[in-house]
Amino acid sequence: MPRAHNYYKTAESVSPKHPDKLCDQISDALLDAYLEEDLYSRVGIDVAGGHGYVFVTGEVTSHAKNVNVEEIVHRVAGDDITIYKHLVEQSPEIAQGVDTGGAGDQGIMIGYATSETPELLPLEVVLSRRLNEHLYQLWSFDGKTQITLKDDTVVSAVASFQHAPQKELRAAVETWLKDYKTSDDVVLHINPSGDWDQGGFDADAGLTGRKLIVDNYGPRISIGGGAFSGKDASKVDRSAAYMARRIAVDYLKKRDAKEVFVRLAYAIGVAEPLEATVIIDGQHEIVEGYDLTPRAIIKMLDLLRPQYEKTARYGHFGHGFTWE
DSSP states (O other): OOOOSSOEEEEEEEOTTSHHHHHHHHHHHHHHHHHHHOTTOEEEEEEEEETTEEEEEEEEEOSOOOOOHHHHHHHHHOSSOEEEEEEEOOOHHHHHHHHTTOBSSOEEEEEEEETTSTTSSOHHHHHHHHHHHHHHHHSOSSEEEEEEEETTEEEEEEEEETTOOHHHHHHHHHHHHTTSOEEEEEEEEESTTOOOOOOGGGTOOEETTOOHHHHTTOTTSOOOOOOOTTBOTTSHHHHHHHHHHHHHHHHHHHTTOSEEEEEEEEOBTOOSOSEEEEEETTEEEEOOSOOOSHHHHHHHHTOSSSOOGGGGTSOSSSSOOTTO
16 A cells, blocks of 8 residues: 555554453453463453443353452452353354364454554554553553654644643643654643543443454554454454464565555364465565464464463554564
């Protein structure tokens, strides 16, 4: 895809105490707990939470016997939570395709890499995340940030953080921006709806997988649509998305490219992908040199080990995980 000039690019980031991110972290913390005891656990857990309640539902087939769901939910979301849990075993009709090495679902997975940042992610994504991480160190509560660029220049920044007085929050954003290129008339929206003290599950409801663009590459880059959190690596909407990122990074470096897109597509119960396309600076090719069956992806990227709760905090890419 050719790069445009003199246009606007915007991305947002949310803190780990955002309601949707709390749900993502609970889902992945539970996945990690099952993998700690049984590396071959089949897990697909969704969480909905809000206003004093957390609902944990989904499918788990595992030999793990000591996973304390309530303890994990309280650790992530706090003690003042009423928990409803309903987990059943994976459908045998789904399992029969996965047991033979096939994909755990159908879907299209997108990988992306760009040379514009050290993280190999779009600049607006990186800056919105960095600002959020910086502010979260100061106010470790619910919060959102947003950066708008014109080319590589920050023209506006938005920051809304719980328990952060507007004057102090503005000063923190202004100090942070000094390290980056900004326009002379950069616009700041700091707690634009006013200061706020009620956040997280006290203020709003959350749901696993509702921050997909934040989890991926920002709104400039299309995604396949599948959520990651709460799913073990037999689900290709997680493992193949990670593999697509790995391929994109590899091709970017190997070809000294500016921008690489990867598309992988699968059918449930079928091991080989239906599509494996790489687009290198606008030129389409077939992906070569990789075993793209689910079992091979899991082995190559070391996806059986517990490691997922931390992926649910600030996006799944740009942090040096094995898929990068």
